[in-house]
Amino acid sequence: MLERNLPGFSSSLGGAAKGVGKYCIFPLPDYVTDMALVCVEDFEKKAEAHLEKNALDYYRSGAGEQFTLGLNREAFRRLRLRPRCLRDVSRLDISCEIFGERMKWPLGIAPTAMQKMAHPDGEVGNARAAGKAGSIFILSTLSTTSLEDLAAGAPETIKWFQLYIYKDRTITEKLVRRAEKANFKALVLTIDAPIFGHRRADVRNNFSLPSHLTLANFQGIKATGVASSNMGASGINEYVSSQFDPTISWKDIAWLKSITHLxxxxxxxxxxxxxxxxxxxxxxGIIVSNHGARQIDTVPASIEALPEVVRAVGDDLVVMLDGGIIQGNDIFKALALGAKTVFVGRPAVWGLAYNGQKGVEEMLSVLRKDFEITMALIGSQTLKDIQPSMVVHESQYAKL
Ligand SMILES: Cc1cc2nc3c(=O)[nH]c(=O)nc-3n(C[C@H](O)[C@H](O)[C@H](O)COP(=O)(O)O)c2cc1C
Incomplete structure (x- = not known):
């Protein structure tokens, strides 16, 4: 690989390139530095090369002028870590328990719609990778794999099902029954999408789901008009406005509770x-989330909203977070501010687009390693050792 199409480069470069910092006195060509994927951004770059514009824009875009999309990252950078030293970190235990289920580490995969558009492995590949990593996988209602096929394809993975409430409550109730039957362990009701946000790129591209794919949970329910596979941007928005119930309110949670034990x-x-x-x-439980900044622009970053939620209910509910997590220290900061676990949306899509299930496995392994390094270097052997005082806002230092 190293010598391929590389006139003038001797094979000894292989050794030098591996020790880049030490021996390399000239800039390396892109594909050499590309060899190892060492962070989530590397997977994103790979995904960019694999995806068509229609799909890439759909996955990466946020709402409006995408201020909050940037803020989801920026807000993590404004938090400083306060490491503690000399605390024996020779043995780390980063496992945790959510709703009685053991996770190998406090990171799961958030629901993202239409994953077969990223790679034929789709939701099953993503969920299997999650299972191998000991993570929870949340299946989107708007998936390209049905919840039954997902359950059959990834039986070992802890699975939750993401739900919207439909005008026709029997559609919602049927989905709940199917999720219960297929052994999903929790229902995740998305409450920030009574209508869909304005994602400019999708409108410009007249976004459409490729014609060979369908919203698999709804095949056969022709009467609802959901089974259409060829939904353009307006098709999906029309579907949402015709099916999702914008009148839903908190009393519908009481209804949902009354029909399920999950x-x-x-x-x-x-x-x-x-x-x-x-x-x-x-x-x-609660997932503190701004839907990956895809619903309404200029809302706070999820990590900015986390402390007020934790202060209000952190002792009573399982508080979790998604939005902008791409490295180990992001996970650490969210846990220090009170989240019990975090979820990633786009990073899993990038892994999937790059190399299907294997790509997600690789992305999760990079992220996990990075989290372990953070844990060790900040002096935390277990998640219980993570203290709120280990993370402060940058303004604390400005005061000095
Ligand atoms: C392409 C895409 C599709 C999404 N689809 C859904 C969905 O169907 N249901 C849902 O509740 N959230 C959906 N989300 C939001 C994610 O669950 C999650 O909140 C978000 O991706 C987290 O931010 P991150 O991408 O920075 O990790 C979607 C996000 C993206 C990027």
Whole structure:
């Protein structure tokens, strides 16, 4: 690989390139430095090369002028770590338990729609990779694999099902029954999408799901009009406005609770007020999330909203977070501020687009290693050792 099409480069470069910092006195060509994927951004670059514009823009874009999309990253950078030293970190234990299920580490995969557009392995590949890594996988309602096929394809993985509430409550109820039957362990009700946000790129591209793919959970329910496979941007928005119920309110959580024994997690909470209501209406958990900045622009980064939610309900509900997590120290910061676990959306899509299930496995392994390094260098052997005082806002240092 190294010598391929490389006139003038001797094979001894192989050794030199491996010790880049030490021996290399000239800039390396792109494909040499590309050899190892060492961070989530590397997977994103690979994915960019594999995806068509229609799909790439769909996966990467946010709402409006994408201010919050950038903020989801920027806000992590504004937090500083305060490492503690000499604390014997020879043996790390980063496992945790959520709703009675053991996870090997505090990171799961957030629901993202239409994963077969990224790679034929689709949701099954993504979920298998999650299972191998000991992570939870959340299946989107708008998936290109049905929940039954996912359950059959990734039986070992802890699976949760993401749900919307439909105008026709029997559609919602049928999905709940199917999720229960297929051994999903929790329902994740997305509460920040009564309608879809304005994603400019999708409108410009007239985004459409490739014609060989379908929204697999709805095949056969022709009467609802959901089975259409060829949905353009307007098709999907029309579908959402014709099917999703924009009148839903907190009392619908009471209804949902009345029809299922599964724990209910609400996803999309950004305020203490909504967190308190989630507790009042009997939810088991909250995902602090701005939907990957895809719904309404200029809302806070998820990590900025986390502290007020934790202060309000952190002792009573399982508080989790997604949005902008791409490295180990992001995970650490979210846990220090009170999240019990975090989820990644796009990073898994990048892994999938790059190399299917194997690409997600590789991405998760890079992220896990990075988290372990953070844990060791900040002096935390277990998740219980992570203290709020280990993370402070940059403004603390500005005061000095
Ligand atoms: C391409 C894409 C599709 C998504 N589809 C859904 C979905 O179907 N249901 C849902 O609740 N959230 C959906 N989300 C939001 C994710 O669950 C999650 O909140 C977000 O991706 C987290 O941010 P991150 O991508 O920075 O990790 C989607 C996000 C992306 C990027």
């Amino acid at each position: 724990p209910i997690v609400v996803k999309g909470v950004l305020t203490a007020e909504d967190a308190v209501l989630a507790r009042e209406f009997g939810c088991a």
